[in-house]
Ligand SMILES: Nc1ncnc2c1ncn2[C@@H]1O[C@H](COP(=O)(O)OP(=O)(O)OP(=O)(O)O)[C@@H](O)[C@H]1O
């Protein structure tokens with residue numbers, strides 16, 4: 001469904017990504033894990049066409065999308081939950097959900113999308129008139145996911161959904177994400193710093209470090225975490241002590 005080939009992104013003289021390849025099948029949950037500054041967010045921003053790659057190609061459902069405007073990428077069915085959620089805390093929950101739909105003219109479909117989001121997250125319906133700043137961190141994450149669902153996407157990218165949340169709330173967020181795949185057939189690309197969480201949720205795992213993919217594999221084959229650890233840190237667990245000193 002999404003093919004990324006030899007992707008390179010630069011910020012001025014800094015090459016943030018080089019030679020990144022991803023191949024994500026319809027209906028799967030793919031996770032990218034990697035340390036701070038690895039290029040995880042940059043990868044997602046390039047897929048959403050917020051950033052323009054300096055080399056490589058991105059295709060979605062068989063169609064090349066690099067160079068497409070971000071709003072047109074959204075129209076093709078790709079939606080994003082950005083790093084840090086970007087909730088408008090002074091706006092109501094409902095206003096947050098409707099942000100970005102102002103230019104849509106298909107009022108009936110918009111209502112259907114809104115109703116579906118409320119059906120998925122009843123709490124957002126109950127709190128629709130409350131200011132979003134009053135929601136808990138977990139609820140704000142649900143709101144950010146709900147907002148991304150407002151365009152009725154087929155493919156969703158989520159940047160660090162666990163950030164700042166208690167483990168129990170993270171469990172709940174992942175239940176929701178897995179449910180979206182089961183019930184809506186959504187294809188998901190999730191970015192995480194923690195490989196543990198990603199290993200539990202993913203079908204396919206990518207480890208990104210220093211702007212390059214160090215490891216690609218079926219999460220089922222990587223459960224012992226050894227290969228992931230080595231790819232993530234650049235050295236194996238056995239040598240961790242020596243290297244740390
Ligand atoms: N707007 C920018 N201008 C210049 N350099 C940037 C910009 N955004 C990111 N970078 C640099 O590009 C590299 C990759 O950053 P990116 O934000 O993609 O990493 P990340 O894996 O998402 O990290 P984190 O886990 O901290 O969110 C880093 O070296 C970062 O400092």
Ligand SMILES: [Mg+2]
Nearest residue numbers: 040041042083
């Ligand atoms: Mg990031």
